[in-house]
Amino acid sequence: MKSADEQLSILELGTEKIYTRDELRQKLATGRPLRVKLGCDPTAPDLHLGHSVVLRKMRQFQDLGHKAIFIIGDYTTLIGDPTGQNKTRPMLGPEQIKRNADTYFQQAGKILDMSPEKLEIHFNSEWLAKMNFADVIRLASQMSVARMLERDTFEKRYKAGDPISVHEFLYPLMQGHDSVMIRADVELGGTDQTFNNLVGRDLQKDARQESQVILIMPILEGLDGVEKMSKSKGNYIGLTESPTDMFGKTMSISDAMMPRWYTLLLARPIAHDHPMEAKKTLAHAIVEQYHGRAAADQARAEFEKQFSKRDLREIARILPVTSGDIWIVELVEKAHKFNSRSEIRRLIQGGGVSVDGDKITDEKAHVSIRDGTILKVGKLIVVKLAVS
Numbered sequence: 001m002k003s004a005d006e007q008l009s010i011l012e013l014g015t016e017k018i019y020t021r022d023e024l025r026q027k028l029a030t031g032r033p034l035r036v037k038l039g040c041d042p043t044a045p046d047l048h049l050g051h052s053v054v055l056r057k058m059r060q061f062q063d064l065g066h067k068a069i070f071i072i073g074d075y076t077t078l079i080g081d082p083t084g085q086n087k088t089r090p091m092l093g094p095e096q097i098k099r100n101a102d103t104y105f106q107q108a109g110k111i112l113d114m115s116p117e118k119l120e121i122h123f124n125s126e127w128l129a130k131m132n133f134a135d136v137i138r139l140a141s142q143m144s145v146a147r148m149l150e151r152d153t154f155e156k157r158y159k160a161g162d163p164i165s166v167h168e169f170l171y172p173l174m175q176g177h178d179s180v181m182i183r184a185d186v187e188l189g190g191t192d193q194t195f196n197n198l199v200g201r202d203l204q205k206d207a208r209q210e211s212q213v214i215l216i217m218p219i220l221e222g223l224d225g226v227e228k229m230s231k232s233k234g235n236y237i238g239l240t241e242s243p244t245d246m247f248g249k250t251m252s253i254s255d256a257m258m259p260r261w262y263t264l265l266l267a268r269p270i271a272h273d274h275p276m277e278a279k280k281t282l283a284h285a286i287v288e289q290y291h292g293r294a295a296a297d298q299a300r301a302e303f304e305k306q307f308s309k310r311d312l313r314e315i316a317r318i319l320p321v322t323s324g325d326i327w328i329v330e331l332v333e334k335a336h337k338f339n340s341r342s343e344i345r346r347l348i349q350g351g352g353v354s355v356d357g358d359k360i361t362d363e364k365a366h367v368s369i370r371d372g373t374i375l376k377v378g379k380l381i382v383v384k385l386a387v388s
Contacts, residue, residue, distance in 0.1 A: 004028035037184035042100035050229030176200035247299035250283035
């Protein structure tokens, strides 16, 4: 096993924050395998590259000789994490939660070492479902309302006069209780999980356990480069998507996003000075991670065959859209390249917009969207529409 300092230099790479670095070094210096917790609520059936950032950090721990504790939050999902929400989340039913959870193991296995000596899997219903009302009261007594309102989501909603349901206060306590039940040494999470993770430290202290170290990972922005990657926002790349779609969608990101994607998804610097070559290398590496070298080679070849050298130079993009008819101005607007609709209208009137090779010159026109439709805007934008 590597020394504590060698492990620390590997593990802190790409992290946003560690609570605390000294504590992590002390735990690593014991020489025992650490229990590294990651919880995932099955709110949707698919994992995407955004989830992979923290999963890859967990794999680093495994490769260094530590044990991953993967918790499927089937019980916490009954509430729904209020992180980033300006209103109460709708509760999911048990059947929907089970359907979503069933897909998680296979997808996580694309990244994690699934061997029993390296991975322990739990559903948090194993302990949360057994709690009676007195147990819940005792758990709730360990956290003050003032402390809960320190969470930025709750604070903003409270100040705005938006309703906060009492059951939402239970979510951080439930997630923190998970850490107590599995005696976690380390918990991983994104920046939006910082409050929940720190609650786990507090509850472990109350339980007279050694407090877990928290490794906070950055949030990966989606294809639009603005919002965090999310299936609901349509800006994601799923871990189970085809090599062709995975490659094409990666090619759609902006040049400015590439350094961050290289760091968070590949843990290495950009491989080329030329943006197009750097992006193709990035796309190839991502596909190879989930489908293998041969599939990545084929996806790259198909991409280069589908688009001419001129189109490649102009960067052909994959744009997620919903099916149906859409106003041409609104469609072009989704390309995120224009400052105003008046600019788009002028471009349409000048014959600078085409759909599947047909020029659109009527700014009031509506077009029918289907999967694979090619939208060209001016000389610099080539978009392939992907219907979700």
